[in-house]
Amino acid sequence: MKKILLLSFLALIASTSVFSQKKHDVLLTIDDKPIYAKEFEAIYKKNLDLVQDEEQKSIDGYLKLFIDYKLKVAEGYAQGLDQKETYIGDFSRYEEQLSRNYLFEGKVTSDMVEEAYSRSLEQINASHILITCGWDAFPQDTLAAYNKIKTLRERALKGEDFATLAKNNSEDPGGKQNGGELGYFSVFDMVYPFENAAYNTPVGEISEIVRTQFGYHIIKVNERRKTHPPIVVSHIMIVDRKDSTNFNAEERINEIYGLLKQGESFEELAKKYSDDRNTALNGGRLRPFTKGELKAQSFEDTAFSLQNPGDISEPIKTKFGWHIIRLEEKMDMPPLDEVREKFERKIKDGDRAKVIVSTVNDKIKHKFGFQGYGYLPFFQNFVTDSILKKRWTYEPLSPKENKTLFTIGDKDYHYNDFAAYLAKRQNTIRPYRDKITVIKMLYDEYETMSLKNFYRENLEKENPEYASIINEYRDGLLIFEVMEKNVWGKAKEDTLAQQRYFENHRQDYQWKERIKGAIYRTSNKDDLNQVMDLLKENKTGDEIKKLLNTENVKVLVTSGTFQTGANELPAGYQLKVGQSKIFEENGSFTIVEGTELLPPGPMEFEEVKGRVLTDYQNLLEKEWMEQLRNKYTVEVNQKTLKKIKKELGS
Template sequence: MNKIITLSVFLFFLTNSVFAQKNEDVLMTIDDQPVLASEFKRVYLKNLDLVLEESQKSVDGYLKLFVDYKLKVAEAYSQGFDQSDTYKKDFSKYEEQLSRNYIFEDKVTSELAKEAFERNLEEIEASHILIMVNYDAVPRDTLAAFNKIKGIRDRALKEDFTALARETSEEPGIEKSGGNLGYFTAFALVYPFETAAYATEVGEVSEIIRTQFGYHIIKVHDRRMKEPEITVSHIMISTKEGTSSYVPEARIGELYVLLEQGDLFESLAKQYSDDKNSGKNGGRIKRFSKGDLRSSVFEEAAYKLENPGDISKPIKTEFGWHIIRLEEKHPLPTYEEKREILERRVKEGSRSKIVTQAVKVKIKEKFGFVNGTGYSPYFDTYVGDEVVKSRWVYDTIPASENKKMFTIGDRDFYFDDFARFIQKRQYTSKRYISRITLMTDFYDEFETLQLKTYFREKLELENEEYAGIISEYRDGLLIFDVMGKNVWRKAKKDSVGQLQYFEDHKLKYRWKQRVDVEILATTIEDVVNELEKLMKEGKTGKEIKGLLNKDNKVNVLLTKGVFEIGRSELPSGFLPNMGVSKIYTENESFIIINVKEITPPGPKTFEEIKGRVLSDYQTFIEEQWMEQLRAKYKVEINKKTLKKLKKELNS
């Protein structure tokens, strides 16, 4: 289960941060531990719109939710979940990710984002030739690879680049691609390669560049302005098995014919599209550019539409069949509109190394950094070649030799700290050939890690926003674990308890009235009377389709199945009577229903309702557990502070 998604249920309250340790009003105590009014006020104002029940929107009502939340947090600490390896790993990962947003707020990020924005205005088509050499290859191999690519570049200035690439390039799949990379913009390729491509004119061959893959030369074939974002609407018929009673390809074909006959795109999307999120908006989806969607087939079809209102023929993607209509071509966005996204991509991509080096300088300047002995030459002999094969074993460094490597702020780091880092890091490192390169990389990582760790620790003391968010996540993670043990897994394992709960609450689990129906719909007013006549004559839905859908025209659509009253397949206001119904009008369609069987309301079996029973049983278990927590912990409310708080919040 994705903990990040599930935790959103619990990230509902911010717990006390270090900034709350001021002389403020205490709203309540839990076993003598203070909870400040400022904390309650903050979360109350933040989450008021998320509270569904009106009774809980008052201060008194919300306070009950808040107390229960704090009790769960207290119990999580009581049961030691904050000491589990899983918790520590998950929290550390989130802490590292979150702090990046604060560590990387510097000039370098902004400069790289602006550079990427300018590059993204233009697409480049290029080919390349690659001579592979490991990042940490020995000098002899590196020189051999360089001399080889140098000779190839001399030939590339005179010969056909594609033929030369097929002859000399070591890129996988070169026979098929000929080295051609197609069109690309910023972030599509590693930064050094991208930079060289954008610095090369059309028809020219770049200088030799080095990436983690080896040595490259690039030939630029074309430059063109990037196409703008577009907005489209679509009608989708899913090809997922078991989702419909009709053939998806046939249904999309019918819908396409209806569009050609003049039916409204929005109405058909609302009525028939299996993409319910866009369907309710007439099929409209969020604006996008090439590369944004998970289906390149969909994108290509959408970008082939030239004018707003143009409609594609049915196309098939991995998600189903689609008909696409172009709504709008948007002007290219400004830098300010894209700034946040660009800066995030800078932090996450290969450019982050540039930013990291700048950030290290920033942290050193902020807190102070003093070099000590350094790791060389001691570690040049202390760590043997076996580290390259992840076999180096660390014992101890004698106290007399355990020199100080560097100091950050008020904290010193010694040889022993670095040795322990190497011992652990070697097992997760990429494949190295050179021990010297490995040690250089490991030291850089170690220094970076300690600088960022020190920064994060100070950040929680100095930045109130960060402290609040990290505290929120910390407690949410603990609640996820304590609820898992005491409620969710407990209820899930208790099959006897689930069955007993079902027996005790059978009246909750009943079918509404159900109907076995054939639903026939048309958007053509001239057809509806003939449709009604045929249905009253006893024709089946299949027979009626054969009679009314002629000459490649789709006049009626058929849907059949067993549905509970109130289901979206049935028109609003539908009255369940045997036989042919009256004509209903919905979403500009005329709908007639042939009711073949009516099943009265009745009890559901345990197997039919098992998922809902489990959910209800978990709620029941949680209520019992909360009663135990309320009895276990002493909660005292400061009535004077509460009264003052109500006055401030007008509640």
């Protein structure tokens, strides 16, 4: 999490473009390494509105931030942290992910997005028959599987019942039980070849034979319907904490449900009681979603069962806790522009990517030049069947034998390179029965990988936007490593130093005045008067709930210790022992029964060790930055700085 937060913060101080500066553009140097004016100007203009400290909005104030950032980067390189395995691994993964956005540009992606969007507006109910046949099946087995599915298709076309054919012949385990029925599905739910066949087959008809990684299929389309549009719901969630001593989660959600039935505000109850703090302050409102998007099936089913805006569900249990759901809005299907980015991500991450990869490979070959020299005759003899058992080893080829496999641009790739890839990759592939299938598959992988790597190596030189983003991440990741080593990790590991810091700053860790007791809340004043009468009889909170919450929920009781200003306490309440006055707020009535007033006083270390750690880290960072300022020579070009101030009006 800290890494994510740091990299987000670096948007304030990281470069947004790569400039080709001249000597007179130098704003400052760090140990004679130049930092250019245009870089500073660009990020100052971009991030001025994001800076909270008014002092740092001035050129001089922002320059201090910028220099500190550059000092941390310099120290990261000085400590060799850019050579750490974690740094190299994280950077490589990001580089791979980012470069994909540039590799997959082009009309082919746009066409696929439009196709996917069109299909997303419709759901298909279909049945299928599968005859299994892997990509590595022997030729005779492949032919037998094909002939079998062909015969079944001919029988279906002549009118034999498809469900009966599926039950008696399909090799999909579920097919024998349900007649091959798949239910409703839409775009991205099935592998791409299967999806294509389903969407291209009219209702009531049988598809052509389809080949997928599972085998041969025929598909019967039973029905088509429009996709259910998104809905918006709000919810109140109570987490089922087994160690909770204040209340029982199921009991509490039923109490809240009772209050809703009595007419209390859903929004106010969500704000007051929902444990989903990301939505509570917004009345429990969730983002729009469609069927199949949520990880909690029972939540989704309940939400879509609500018919009219304002309808409220009974409490339901999910793996996240207890929920009450209210339907807010039934939406229209989003336009293409709203879902374009989402669909692009799915296309790039799914099996459609194979189509794009093929197109991109051709694009790279055309751009840089590619020449292949053949490989299969040699490698089908060089590689033994032991590769099928993941045990193939080899002796590196002599210079004479180590021929060129292919050439990209001016870079040659040799037999030994591919042999090494085969030996390494054999350990991670699924079992195959035919070594030639393995060699062909891994050659395609290796060629694609080599083309992408060659493109990526040249991308930073050719694309300024990419160079800017990758440099920003490179430095940001380095700052994380240097901060983790010199500040965060150092502080976290030194628990004795944390305790010393706590002892030396005890005045900063003080409790406000607190009250022990219980908070009683009802939806009408008469019920609260009953509560007050029972309190006079020395009834406990649990006893009061049992007496009053018989047919419906009349009172909510929250017990515990509450500090001045606690969210649970009614606005305007002054801490005191005994019964408070009645507070009316948003149609509900509340009293507080205080049993013990706890005066302001020192906190114990265990109560605030998280806060102490943060404060101690801030101190270490401050001291460390002073050391960096003394270690490195920073020289600011005053003439350039003056020019920047004039241009930016500061």
